[in-house]
């Protein structure tokens with residue numbers, strides 16, 4: 001089987017714990033406590049920076065005196081800066097707990113989004129960031145935080161930022177066994193309010209974590225969703241049968257992705273969910289990626305449900 005596969009330039013892929021793709025750069029941070037334990041990370045934690053720019057937040061997270069870091073920061077234009085390889089523990093969660101675990105840094109990849117956070121409205125009706133900058137009305141979201149009861153004002157995330165967050169999380173889900181996607185506000189609810197109600201956390205989580213359980217969801221995406229610009233080629237449901245005697249199924253579209261437990265055999269019937277280059281993501285009893293040279297597509301249509 002080939003060692004490399006065609007990857008459309010708009011997609012993001014993890015290779016050797018580093019993100020590959022357009023408008024991605026690496027700015028190393030010394031703020032790490034070493035490697036994750038085996039089978040980790042399995043969690044993604046979403047944050048906002050509460051900062052004034054991507055550059056200023058990256059400066060802080062790469063400064064050895066700050067004692068904070070994250071694996072990724074995403075700018076308002078969609079640029080992504082990686083600061084630690086994703087096999088190293090970053091310092092983004094602080095004192096935290098979730099479903100019986102404490103100190104979530106030991107389990108999670110941290111993604112920081114450049115966003116000013118919660119806003120206040122002054123007597124002139126202007127929206128102000130905590131650092132005194134005026135926020136344009138078009139960049140303000142009024143919503144109730146999941147840990148609060150009243151409507152308040154929040155800095156909007158850009159569509160580019162949301163699309164790239166989705167694409168990054170999807171690349172991470174393809175590379176690692178991600179089981180949990182949470183906001184900082186959910187693992188440290190007394191101390192933290194990020195990413196807040198302006199970020200579509202529930203939608204991100206439902207779409208990425210449900211894909212494995214219910215792959216058909218992916219073809220029902222709303223055309224208006226900001227996530228769409230991150231989508232790859234989604235094919236209408238097609239069946240295929242395996243033409244190799246045994247065929248490896250992998251976590252992602254390439255031979256450098258780990259094999260999923262159990263292979264498929266000659267004659268087995270698969271459903272194609274999406275394609276990327278010469279690879280197809282298929283569902284059988286599980287879902288995973290196979291090289292399309294080893295399957296024959298079947299023209300018959302699935303009975304509609």
Ligand SMILES: [Zn+2]
Nearest residue numbers: 047048184194
């Ligand atoms: Zn945070």
